[in-house]
Amino acid sequence: MLTDHISIILNGLLLQGLKNAVIAPGSRSTPLALGLAQLADEQKINLFVDVDERSAAFFALGIAKKTNIPVLLVCTSGTAAANFYPAICEAKISHIPLIVLTTDRPPELTNIAAPQAIDQNRFFGNQVKDFIELPLPETNQDSKDYTNYIIQQSFQAAMTNPAGPIHLNQPFRKPLMPDLPLVFDLNQRKYNFLPFISSFNDKLSEKLHNSFENKRGIILAGPQQTPLGNLKMLEWAKKSGWPILADPLSELRGMNSTNLITCYDSLLKIGLKNLDILKPDIVIRTGQTFVAASLVNFLKNSHAQIYFLDENNNHSDYTKTSDFSLNLSSEDFFEKLRPVATSNTWLKKWIDVERIFTSINKNSSVNLLNELDVVRAIAQTCNSNSNLFVSNSMPIRDVDSVLQPTSPLNIFCNRGANGIDGIISTALGISINSTNTLLLTGDLAFFHDMNGLMMAKKYHLKIKIIVINNNGGGIFSFLPQAGSDNFETVFGTPLDIDIAQIATLYNAKYSLATTDKKLKSLLKSPTLGLEIIEVPTNRNENVALRQSLIENFKQQITKEL
Structure with missing residues (x-):
């Protein structure tokens, strides 16, 4: 039995x-x-x-x-x-x-x-x-x-x-030993299950086309897009002259299209009060929940009509801003919807803003690496064959803010529950049939799933792990409790862990990168096994670093627009 x-x-x-x-x-x-x-x-x-x-x-x-x-x-x-x-x-x-x-x-x-x-x-x-x-x-x-x-x-x-x-x-009851080897019935019935196919009829398509015609529209491309859905979206946006605000987990960033906008988080943080020329009439949301919290307030304060492509039909709009929810995939929606006419100046304004941000989104002139420079180094060295897994907390936020890759990357992150648990193990699972996987994580998330490194050692998996070591929980410095009494004890939580010794424990190659040149050299080299790259940073300087980027962007926009 x-x-x-x-x-x-x-x-x-x-x-x-x-x-x-x-x-x-x-x-x-x-x-x-x-x-x-x-x-x-x-x-x-x-x-x-x-x-x-x-x-x-x-x-x-x-x-x-x-x-x-x-x-x-x-x-x-x-x-x-x-x-x-x-x-x-x-x-x-x-x-x-x-x-x-x-x-x-x-x-x-x-x-x-x-x-x-x-x-x-x-x-x-x-x-x-x-x-x-x-x-x-x-x-x-x-x-x-x-x-x-x-x-x-x-x-x-x-x-x-x-x-x-x-x-x-x-x-199971005992005894638990089956008769080995197992013999499989070649005639065991196989069942075929037909998938549900959603319908986007011509009447609805034409109604939406008329609603969007001659309107200023944007597309918010959230996480977990499909390659074909991205292709259809890009084709439609190009013909219609609409910008696409591309979340890093949409896997659109790095594709060859002037419609793609990556600077939206920084743009929204400087405020849109003086940028009415960028306010849309129509917003189309696709994918799952986006990384940038700034988009929540943008949608809530927007007077635009918001259409949400709720492919999974589970009403997962935590912003509660959608005027219309459509049970359609990006692929179905943009393939069936006819392109619309839009003023030529609409997309050009967004392209100008993206150009200004790109001009200031450069590596720091100082010798020591900072946390934003790490993301920039990844963007400049990884290619379309790369798998990039990004930890929650500050790493994914920094990727959202400054990642402008030269080619599209396969980017992953556990953005469902947004926890820092299991980061290493998830990245190693992604790496099993790859020789070009990179994990970007902080020291707390690294410590939290340190046991996961055993799978790399046991199965000879090939992965590079960048550990941004700011000795604690960097994200709390951006929250209201920053500077409060006992902040370091209950929020900063410095661990003083020795990354090099952890690397030794799991037979990993260890490197210390303190300069942009060193980090890029390590990233460009072939991944031969488990490699751990430690980048020490100063947690106390993080807030000022990011505020400086926003202020510089604001000054350049004021100067040029």
Whole structure:
């Protein structure tokens, strides 16, 4: 019974396209672990084993974030599953497909204080798209057919918009050893599930075209755009003469188009009171929640009509500013919508502002690197083959502010729940089939997921990690509590960690970069394994550094416009 049951589960996943699995090892998951190991030996899947459940979950998240194909995540019974929780929360909000398969004690060992037994029923609550309790292994054919169907249906459900994690809970009785090797039924039924197709009819398209005609419009391109959606958006914007305010996670930055605007965060921070010429009549929002908080106030204070392309139909507009929400992807919307006529001067004004910002967004003249210079060095050295993973807190904000790459980058960030947990593990998951992955993180996020470095050591993954070491939580210096009594104790939280010793612990190559020249040299060199680049910065100078950029921008705009 057990052997057949495991074969049905794993073969069902293979039939739907499973490529990668991550195991956090334990006793109750023995039959699945051995079956997955067999599939890895037969080169049918890639298998990764991580003894730290929290790291394992973020590692799986990284793989799924890069491939957009569900990754199987397996653990034993008890508190092991609880350590998956942060990554599952991120996957739910970011719409990343995961199959979370927790193994469990059988019903007769629940709620009677049996060892390593907790209530795993709907364990992740609303943080998963669905929960299914799988049946115990049985000889009954109806049970086998049900297992086959529900496994394949769950895989497809994880990918269906809105994508997200599916939780399967599998109880097992002892003995836990299947008969090996597993034999898979070549005639096991494969199910085909047709995706939902949204409709953008001609009548609505024509109505919107007429509404947008001869209006000053902008497109806010948020995170997680598709390549084809970006292409259609750029084509429409070029023909219509509309600027695109490109979030760094839209993956539009670096593309060859004068319609792309990257300076919006700095522009909004200097205030638009004297820049009425840039106020739009129409705003089209695409993608998920943008990085720049300044856009929230912009939308709230705007008198423009705001159209939100809510592809996942989950009303995820935390600004609460959308006048119209359309259940459409960027690809469908901009492919069907006819270009509109717009004054030639509208786009030119935005291009002028972008040109002014580009002229001042230069590396500092002083010898020592600062945190904005690190982002500029990345923009000047990385190329379209690069995967850039950016930590939350200050790194992603700095990337949003000053990243102007010369070619488009594959940029990732855990912007669903916006936490600093699992940063290293997620980046390593993204790196598994790449030789050109870069992680930009701060010292606190680096310390928080230090265990994740073991996966790089174990699987010989190739990644460069830039650790901006300002000895504490830099973002709090920008918040109202900055300068308050006991600020350093409860917010600054200096750790005084020795990055070089951590590198030694995980057999990583360690480098110290204090100049722009040194950092660029390190970034241009081939990535041969795990490399950690420490960039020491001064946390106390961070606020003034960024204020100086804004003030310089303001002066140049006042002078030239």
